[in-house]
Amino acid sequence: MASIARINSNSERYFAALAVAELRALHSFFDQHIVEDRELGYFALDEGDYNALPAHLAACVVHTVHGAMLDEF
Template sequence: MQTITNTAAAHNNAYFAAVANAERRALHSFFDQHVIEDEEQGYLAIDEGDYGNLTPAMIDRIVYTAPGGVLDEF
């Protein structure tokens, strides 16, 4: 039997909240939405368009990507 501590539960909740945020934002964006792991803040959802070219350090911290949902093809 696996026991989930309060810390692990909070960690999971933060991850799933960031994923949900990224998924919502991706529906209305040309850019991919990434969830990155941050040692101090937990998980953050970022818009690739806000950061331009992501640094290798940021790329290494990506744990989830929601592809942008707005297509620019006509």
């Protein structure tokens, strides 16, 4: 599920998307990506929604927060 921050400045959008990605990563096996879009700004994207990211999205990833849940137990 993609989450879009509705904030004015680009840096505020980035940090809002980062906060969402870090929070979601705590409860996910999947990586959370921060994606930059010209129209939407920055948004958090759960890798589990897409399996492998399509090339057009992968090219726009600016930061990744790794999923924190472990499947080793």
